[in-house]
Amino acid sequence: MLSKNIVSFFEKHREFKERKVVEVGIGPLYSYAKLDTGTVGIYYSFLEEFNGPPPTISKLAGGFKIGEILHFLESDNIVERVILFASLAALGQEYNRKIETVKNVKLLELLEPYLENRVVVVIGYLTPIVRELWKRENLKVYVFERNKSRIGNGVLSDIFEEKYLEKADIVIFTGAALVLPNIDRLLELSKNAEIRAVVGPSASLPVDILADSGFHIIGGSFLKKKEHVVRLVMLGAGYRILKKLGLTDEFFYLEGGRGKSKSRG
Numbered sequence: 001m002l003s004k005n006i007v008s009f010f011e012k013h014r015e016f017k018e019r020k021v022v023e024v025g026i027g028p029l030y031s032y033a034k035l036d037t038g039t040v041g042i043y044y045s046f047l048e049e050f051n052g053p054p055p056t057i058s059k060l061a062g063g064f065k066i067g068e069i070l071h072f073l074e075s076d077n078i079v080e081r082v083i084l085f086a087s088l089a090a091l092g093q094e095y096n097r098k099i100e101t102v103k104n105v106k107l108l109e110l111l112e113p114y115l116e117n118r119v120v121v122v123i124g125y126l127t128p129i130v131r132e133l134w135k136r137e138n139l140k141v142y143v144f145e146r147n148k149s150r151i152g153n154g155v156l157s158d159i160f161e162e163k164y165l166e167k168a169d170i171v172i173f174t175g176a177a178l179v180l181p182n183i184d185r186l187l188e189l190s191k192n193a194e195i196r197a198v199v200g201p202s203a204s205l206p207v208d209i210l211a212d213s214g215f216h217i218i219g220g221s222f223l224k225k226k227e228h229v230v231r232l233v234m235l236g237a238g239y240r241i242l243k244k245l246g247l248t249d250e251f252f253y254l255e256g257g258r259g260k261s262k263s264r265g
Helices: 002-012 014-018 057-061 066-074 078-098 107-114 127-134 158-167 175-179 183-189 207-212 226-234 239-244
Strands: 020-026 030-035 040-044 118-123 139-145 155-157 170-174 195-199 217-223 248-254
Touching: 002 014, 002 066, 002 183, 002 207, 014 066, 020 066, 020 078, 020 226, 030 078, 030 226, 040 078, 040 175, 040 217, 040 226, 066 078, 078 175, 078 207, 078 217, 107 127, 107 170, 107 195, 107 217, 107 248, 118 127, 118 158, 127 139, 139 158, 155 158, 158 183, 170 175, 175 183, 175 195, 207 217, 207 248, 226 239, 239 248
Parallel strands: 118 139, 118 170, 139 155, 170 195, 195 217
Antiparallel strands: 020 030, 030 040, 217 248
């Protein structure tokens, strides 16, 4: 589903296949890709899933066209997958500026019309969002997380997604989940949800890809002072540091007017 829509996006916009990625870096928390225009995209590194250096390491070190790495969608190497999605996030930095988005709003404000007597599933422990959802007595909230150190106290291992995801009325994905090889299965299991949202800096792909994959609310970030961002992520900075330093500009894209009212767009 997502993989198919990524390929379809590049078939529709063939010129983007020729865009050159001149530099990549895998940081402790976030990785980056820099286009030949100087634009930078970041993506969660998933080093907890590190399974060796990319088989294509020599080629990647010399720069490459985005079209040349689309086959990483089928890669079993997490670094190759992250590099592809960081490259897509870099492309999204340019593409999404031409799309109508909203700013100065929070995800739960957009979801507020729907948050009553619902089953909410959160894919990835999005701490501020989850804590606010847990305060609401009229919601059943399930939170799934891959990082074993964060499991417990109401957070379940992601092995339980198969059990609960189909029951969800609202599903909130962290953008980092997009790179995982089971993302299409998660989208299939959540296809009957009234609202599917994806948020975080790793959700900054071209919004058409995500909207076509069934996401109604897409929350990403535009980056400022790109060279500074690169240096920081390679030193281990996470998104909170980038945001605190004023290097991010968060936005939301609403598919079909979702998040504005209870009516379906």
